[in-house]
Amino acid sequence: MGDETIMLLSNDDRCYYVNRDVASVSQVITARLESDFKEGQSKEIHLEEIDGDTLEKCIEYMHYKFINTQRKQYETEENPVDEQFDIEPEEALSLLKAGIYLEC
Template sequence: MALAEDTPSKYVTLVSGDGLEFVVLREATLVSPTIKGMLRGPFTEAKTGRCTFPEISGEVLEKIVEYFHYWYRNRDKEDVPDMEIPVEMCLELLQAADYFNLMPSRQEGREAA
């Protein structure tokens, strides 16, 4: 996966705690400030394009990756249909969303207030 530093790959690899690997479009992962920070700073992740998340299970990471793509596909669209969230994974995903910093925007936040 290690490429020349001046031309970073269009893809990054996300690795779950139980060793599952997901190759994801780099731009899609940038929705998460957490991953953005990992890929930008002077870290191993930035050089190798490989991020490991030991505390996240493959199942949850798969859903997260699905969300990255869903977000990327719809980033400029109006009236986007909601992504299905399996009820049994809801709380785990909520924790993961907090970890990846996928917080509501100001507008979304206002809805609840």
């Protein structure tokens, strides 16, 4: 894992510093970082569609997926992904929307 850190900013101005390799689990974040636009240069991604609580859960998931993909243990019968995260029913829809938006 590289040492480069990027900043993810939620729509309620919560700021998260995340390892670039972990954040790159998201195809959308990867595309924005590789662009010639300001975001790609500043390494600051403002995610206007996602609130802080939801973004925090998404980052937890990206970290989980990155680490376990490296170990080639992402999801097995003995280690199902859905058992790794405690998601309240009222969070489910916003997490689904964020996951679709981030493509992760």
